[in-house]
Amino acid sequence: MEPSEYVAPDGSWIQPEIFSDPSLYELEKQRVFGRSWLLLGHESQLPRPGSFLRTFMGEESVLVTRDRNGSLRAHLNACRHRGFQVCQEDRGIAHRFQCRYHGWTYDSDGSLAAVPGEASIYYNEIDKQKWGLAPVARVDTYKGLIFGNFDPDAPTLEDFLGDMAWYLDVILDRRAGGTEFLGPQRWRIASNWKVVAENHCGDEYHVGFAHGSVFPPDLGANRATPLPFAREIRPAPGHGLGVNIFPDEMSPAEHLNQSPAADAPPEVRDYLMRTQDEVVERLGKQRSHIVLIHGAVWPNFGMVPIVNSLRIIQPRGVGEVEMWAYSLVDRDAPAAVKAWIASLTTRTFGPAGSFEQDDAANWAAVTRSSLGVEARKHRLNLQMGLGHEERSDRVPGELGMTASEINQRGFYLRWMREMFGGECR
Incomplete structure (x- = not known):
């Protein structure tokens, strides 16, 4: 198969073979993991x-x-x-x-x-x-995170992150004392690394279906209805995230009530509220109204910041990954607050978490499907929201609706560029 047949020029379709071809994986080890931060x-x-x-x-x-x-x-x-x-x-x-x-x-x-x-x-x-x-x-390093690159001629980390850094600050630069990692927890999933990474960078579409046990039928008949404040954002091809952009008039307490911390113990809520002035001072009013839901930094740094989960998607062959999941906490937070956050991360996106088990099963099934001789003949559709991208003066990057494949398209176009050269728009 010619490289041009793996991914559409506009990213609107991909070939399942990219998830299971051992020769492509060997090339990825050189051209993706050997050249990226x-x-x-x-x-x-x-x-x-x-x-x-x-x-x-x-x-x-x-x-x-x-x-x-x-x-x-x-x-x-x-x-x-x-x-x-x-x-x-x-x-x-x-x-x-x-x-x-x-x-x-x-x-x-x-x-x-x-x-x-x-x-x-x-x-x-x-x-x-x-x-x-x-x-x-x-x-x-960037705001406490340590990155490495095997390529001596690679762009700087600052250039590599680009506008993604503006969003990372929302979780990394909240307080003067910075952050710390708790963990990791580690487990293996029988999935190609790209299936896992693309879900982190841009898939809100699956939530009402894959996690139906957590979000039962009261979601309504149309589980793909866009959320009022949420957007998918592509800071640059390969990087992607979903965010809530709350109106300026909405108070921090109202933000909190739309997050997993809504049911947190009083000491956790008190901590989040009393540090809000510092958050606004450090991030500015605009970013203090932004809450990160999920995201990924190319190629394999995944995030579910809404529950403080940061993870490294470690490839272990063409059809397996090892997930390394950390809880990200404010370094100066009280011990009880850190413990509650670590528990939240584990209960939702730990190896036996209420969400993670659903996702792992789906990622493994997608990878298994790509092994089929007949299945490989048929492209997979990524056209949701194509041509409806927009920009906002409130945030950097291109925006799509809550349910949009803007970030998956960017991810696979970036994959094509790194693997075979060419432009990546």
């Missing part, structure tokens, strides 16, 4: 020199450290002798990492510190400066 974690996970965490960039195991000088580093978690992982722990404090296979030892800055038998069997002929851990070419 990928979320590694949060600075709160690396609080002091010697802190480390183990994560992945695509299927590459990566060791992220704060070195002795306090600088953030990221390296392939693979010994330069035989490739064994030098770090087996998920997170902790260590200034040195010794490979369990042959004992080569590396410092937290990635340099090779010691080689057993350096004098007796290497005859002092090994140049340790040349055999440190392989570095991730670029490491940068």
